[in-house]
Amino acid sequence: MTFPFVSGRLLLGSAALLTTLLTACNSGGDKNATASEDGPPRIAGSELSAGSWRGVLKAQGQEIPFLFDVNEEGGKPTVTLRNGDERLKLDEITTAGDSTTIRLGVFDAALVVYAHGPNLEGAWVKYDAKEPYRLRFDARSGNVHRIFGAVGEGGMATQSFEGTWNVTFKGDDGETYPAVGVFHQEGTDVTGTFLTSTGDYRYLAGNVGGNAMKLSTFDGSHAFLFSAEKQPDGTLKGDFYSGKSGHETWTAKLDPNAKLPDANALTGLKPGQKRLDFKFPNIYEGGSISPTDPKYKGKVVVVQVLGSWCPNCMDETNFLAPWYEQNKQRGVEIIGLGFERTPDQKLASQKLLKMKQRMNIGYDLAVAGQASAAEASKALPQLAKVLAFPTTIFLDKKGEVRKVHTGFSGPGTGQYYEQEKAEFNTTIDQLLAE
Numbered sequence: 001m002t003f004p005f006v007s008g009r010l011l012l013g014s015a016a017l018l019t020t021l022l023t024a025c026n027s028g029g030d031k032n033a034t035a036s037e038d039g040p041p042r043i044a045g046s047e048l049s050a051g052s053w054r055g056v057l058k059a060q061g062q063e064i065p066f067l068f069d070v071n072e073e074g075g076k077p078t079v080t081l082r083n084g085d086e087r088l089k090l091d092e093i094t095t096a097g098d099s100t101t102i103r104l105g106v107f108d109a110a111l112v113v114y115a116h117g118p119n120l121e122g123a124w125v126k127y128d129a130k131e132p133y134r135l136r137f138d139a140r141s142g143n144v145h146r147i148f149g150a151v152g153e154g155g156m157a158t159q160s161f162e163g164t165w166n167v168t169f170k171g172d173d174g175e176t177y178p179a180v181g182v183f184h185q186e187g188t189d190v191t192g193t194f195l196t197s198t199g200d201y202r203y204l205a206g207n208v209g210g211n212a213m214k215l216s217t218f219d220g221s222h223a224f225l226f227s228a229e230k231q232p233d234g235t236l237k238g239d240f241y242s243g244k245s246g247h248e249t250w251t252a253k254l255d256p257n258a259k260l261p262d263a264n265a266l267t268g269l270k271p272g273q274k275r276l277d278f279k280f281p282n283i284y285e286g287g288s289i290s291p292t293d294p295k296y297k298g299k300v301v302v303v304q305v306l307g308s309w310c311p312n313c314m315d316e317t318n319f320l321a322p323w324y325e326q327n328k329q330r331g332v333e334i335i336g337l338g339f340e341r342t343p344d345q346k347l348a349s350q351k352l353l354k355m356k357q358r359m360n361i362g363y364d365l366a367v368a369g370q371a372s373a374a375e376a377s378k379a380l381p382q383l384a385k386v387l388a389f390p391t392t393i394f395l396d397k398k399g400e401v402r403k404v405h406t407g408f409s410g411p412g413t414g415q416y417y418e419q420e421k422a423e424f425n426t427t428i429d430q431l432l433a434e
Helices: 015-025 311-330 345-358 373-379 415-433
Strands: 051-059 062-073 076-083 086-090 093-096 099-103 109-116 119-126 134-141 163-171 176-186 189-196 204-209 212-218 223-230 236-242 246-254 300-306 332-340 364-370 391-395 401-406
Touching: 051 119, 062 212, 062 223, 076 093, 076 204, 076 212, 109 134, 189 212, 204 223, 223 246, 300 311, 300 415, 311 332, 311 415, 332 345, 332 373, 345 364, 364 373, 391 415, 401 415
Parallel strands: 300 332, 332 364
Antiparallel strands: 051 062, 051 134, 062 076, 076 086, 093 099, 099 109, 109 119, 119 134, 163 176, 163 246, 176 189, 189 204, 204 212, 212 223, 223 236, 236 246, 300 391, 391 401
C-alpha cells in the first residue's frame, strides 16, 4: 500500500549514540533500575520479562497502543505482537549492556528498550527512513486492554460501531480518498479494518467508550491510531494518526453495500502495449530476471510489484509463497520485483534475501528500483502507471499482459480476503486453460 506519510532515518553508529537515544526517551527515572520482587520473572540475558504487555508509542500528542507477549523458547526470549487475530512473532532479539534490541521481522526497524523497574522504556527506530525517525516507547506488563481499559468510558451507554461503513478520508492538504470500514464489536471490544483502493490498513483492534471508538495497530513498519465519535445522526467523525507526522480526518456513514472502485480497472497498459519489457538484477549476485527468459516461456507468469518495507506486500506474499509451492507444477511462475528504500543495489538485495528466507519464498525476486510509485512506473514504462504496493500483473502463456490488479486485501479484511484469493485463482485457472 502507498501511504501519503513521510518517513525518516536514524543511523545508530556507536554505543554512545545508542545511549543518547535511550536517554532521550527516558522520563527521568533510573534506567539502571531492576524489576521489583513483585514484577514478572526476567528472562535471563535480556531486559524482557515473560508475560503479556501493553506497549505505547507516543507521537503527535497521541498514544498509539499495542499488545505483545514475551515468552522464552530454548532459553531465548521471543516477542509476539498482537493485532486483533494477527500474531507476529519476533525472534531476532539481542542484548548489549542494559538495552535490548527487538528487530521487527522483515522490516528494517527495531524496538530498542531497557528496563525501568518492572516496566520498559525505549524507542521505535526505523533505520531505512530518509530522515531521523524514532518514537518514544513505554510498556507495562499485565494490562490486556488496548485502549480504554476494562470498563467503557465516556459517561454514557456504549454505542454500536458494528457493520460496514462508507468512509471518506481527508488529508491536511484537503485531498480526499474513499474507503470502506468494516468493524466487528463484542461488548466494548472492536476489531476491523479500512479497505482503500491501494490496499487495506490491516488488523486493527481497540475499544468503545460511550460514543467514542479508538482502534490501533503496530506491525513493525506502521503505527496507526484511528479515533472516532458517533454523531447524533449516526455518522462517524474522527482522526487518523500515522506514526511520527501523518494525520488525516475521516467521516463515515453506515452502508452495508459500500464498495470501492474495481481494483482491476485502476491502471493498465499504455495504448499499443501488450507486454512487459524489463530486465532487472536478481537478488543473487551476477544474475538477472526478464519475462523473456526461457524459464517463463509458455507459462502463465504473475509479476508481483512489492517492497520488503510494505506490510500489505507481506500479506500478499504470505498468500503467494505457499500457493506457488502448491501450483508451480501446473505451469505457472511468479516474479517478485522489489522496490526498496535504498539506492544501494547490494543492500536492497540483502533486504529482499532476508524476506525470501524468513517467508520461505520459492519464486524469483529481483531488485527493480527504489520505493515509490513514480519509480515503479518508470521501471515498468509499458504500464499507464503504478498506483500502489503491491500491484499484481498477470501474463498469459504468450507473455502478454492480461490483467493488472492494484493493491491487495489481506487477511485482516475477512470476507474481502477470501474474495481476493478466489479471484486470483479464477484468473490463473482461466489463463492456464487457454
